[in-house]
Amino acid sequence: MIIHNFNAGPSILPKEVIIKSAQSVIDFNGSGLSLLEISHRSIDFLEIIEKTTCLVKRVMNLNDDYAILFLQGGATLQFSMVPYNLMDKEAAYLDTGFWSINAIKEAKKFGKVNILFSGKENQYTYILKNYKIPHNVDYFHCTSNNTIVGTQMKIFPKTSVPIICDMSSDIFSRKLNFYQFSLIYASAQKNVSSAGMTIVIIKKNILKTTKKNIPSYMDYQIHIQNKSILNTPNVFSIYTSMLTLEWIENKGGLSILEKENKNKAKLLYDEIDKNSLFENKIHKEDRSNMNVSFFLKEKKLEKEFNKMWKKENIIGLDGHRFFGGYRASIYNALPLKSVQFLIEIMKEFERKFSS
Template identity: 90%
Template sequence: MKIHNFNAGPSILPKEVIRKSAESVIDFNESGLSLLEISHRSIEFLEIIERTTSLVRKVMNLNHDYAILFLQGGATLQFSMVPYNLMNKEAAYLDTGFWAKNAIKEAKKFGKVKILFSGKDQEYTYILKNYQIPCNIDYFHCTSNNTIVGTQVKVFPKTSVPIVCDMSSDIFSRKLNFCQFSLIYASAQKNVSSAGMTIVIVKKDVLGKIKRNMSSYMDYEIHIKNKSILNTPNVFSIYTSMLTLEWIENKGGLSILEKENQHKAKLLYDEIDKNNFFENKIHKEDRSNMNVSFFLKEKKLEEEFNKMWKQENIVGLDGHRFLGGYRASIYNALPLKSVQFLIEVMKEFERKFSS
C-alpha cells in the first residue's frame, strides 16, 4: 500500500535509508551484532561518527574552523545551551513563531534579550526584512523556518555580530553560504534522521569568551574535546544521519534538492491559490518550502475533506494542534508524486463540492 507521508516530524526519510537502517538493527555490517548493541567507543562506531562529521562538512562546504557535534536534548536544549555558551550581557532575537518564542524565553534566563522583530501582531504570517542588528550584542539568533505556521527566512542579514540559527526544519533543504553563521543547530527528525539527536555546527572562535563557571554537559568546548561522546550518544540516529547525508550526496547535493523542493512547493501553493476551497495566509515572499499550511474557507466542510484525504492513504496532513487547518510537510525525501497526488485530491474535492 502506497502511503503519502506529510508528517512534520518525525517525518519521511529516504526509503533506502530506512532499509539500510533496518538491516543494521538485525546485523550491522555482517558483524553478528545489531547496531543497537555495538559500543559507542568501538572502532565501528568511531568510523560512523567520523564519516558523518566529514559528510556534514562536505555537504555544507564548511572548513575546519567549524566543529560538528551530535548531541541530545533536541533543539529545546539548544535554546539554553546557546545563551549559556555565547551570552555575556545581551543578545538579539527574531520572534518568528512558536519555537523562536521558546528560544527567547530560555535566553532571558541568561541575560538581556533585544527582540528586533515579532510577527505576533499578524499571527506570524510574515517576516520583517529591514530590522537593524545592534553591533554591541553578543549574538543574533533567528529561526530559519517556522514549522507550525509555514514561514521561512529567504535571505539572512549581513552583520559583524555572530549569527546563530535554528535550522531544525529546513537544514539540508537548500544551498546557503553556511559560513555566514557562527552556530547552527537542528534537531534530526525532519530532513536528517530519526528523533533523538541534534546536530550542532559551531565556529570554534566564538567559544570560550563567557565569564561563568561552565557545567560540563552544557559546554560546547567539552563536547568538542570529547568528539560528541562525552556520554553515550544516539548511535542509531547518528548512523541514520550518515546514510541520509550519503543519499544527499548521491543526489547531487543541496543545489539539486533546493530545486526539487522549490518545484514541489510551487505546485502545492499554486493549487491552494487557485482552488476555490482553500487558502494560505502567509505573505507570499515568506512562504516555507518545507511546511505548507492551508485552511478550508468553509470550516463546515472539514469533515468531508478529512474523510477524503484519509481514504486516499495520505497521513500527517492535520495542522498543528495550536493552529488547526492543514499542514503538508514536504521535506527532502517526500516524492514529487506525493505532492501531485495531494493536489489531485484537492482538485477532486473542489469538483465534488462546487456543484
C-alpha cells in the same frame, strides 16, 4: 500500498536509508551484532561518527574552522545551551513563531533579550526584512523555518555580530553560504534522521571568550574536546544521519534538493491559490518550502475533506494543534508524486463541493 507521508516530524526519510538502518539493527556490517548493541567506543562507531562529521562539512561546504557535534536534548536544549555559552549581557532575537518564542523564553534566564521583530500581532504570517541588529549584542538568533505556520527566512542579515540559527526543519534543504553563521543547530527528526539527536555546527573561535563556569554537558568546548562522546550518544540516529547525508550527496547535493523542493512547493501553493475552496494566509515572499499550511474557506467542509484524504492513504495533513487548518510537510525525502497526488485530491474535492 503507497502511503503519502506529510508528517511534520518525525517525518519521512529516504526508503534506502530506512532499509539500510533496519538491516543494521539485525546485523551491523556482518558483525553478528545489532547496531543497537555495539559499543560507542568501538572502532566501528568511531568510524561512523568521523564519516558523518566529514559528510556534514562536505554537504555544507564548510572547513575545519567549524566543529560538528551530535548531541541529545533536541533543539529545546539548545535554547539554553546557546545563551549559556555565548551570552555575556545581551542578545538579539527574532520572534517568528512558536519555537523562537521558546528560545527567547530560555535566553531571558541568562541575560537581556532584545526582540528585534515579533510577528505575533499578525499571527506570524510574515517576517520583517529591514530590522537593525545592534552592534553591541553578543549574538543574533533566528529560526530559519517556522514549522507550525509555514514561514521561512529566504535571506539572512549581513552583520558583524555572530548569527545563531535554529535550522531544525529546513537544514540540508537548500544551498546557502553557511559561513555566514557562527552556530547552527537542528533536531534531526525532519530532514536528517530519526528523533533523539541534534546536530550542532559551531565556529570554534566564538567560544574563546566564554568565561562562565558551565556544567559539563552544557559546555560546547567540552563536547568538542570529547568529539560528541562525553556520554553515550544516540548511536542509531547518528548512523541514520550518515546514511541520509550519503543519500544527499548521491542525489547531487543541496543545489539539486533545493530545486526539487522549490518545485514541489510551487506546485502545491499554485493549487491552493487557484482552488476556490482553500487559502494560504502567509505572505507569498515568506512561504516555507518545507511546511505548507492551508485552510478551508468554509470550515463546515472539514469533515468531508478529512474523510477524502484519509481514505486515500494520506497521513500527517492535520495542522498544528495551535494553528489549525492543514499542513503538508514536504521535506527532502517526500517524492514529487505524493505532492501531485495531494493536488489531485484537492482538485477532486473542489469539483465535488464548490458551489
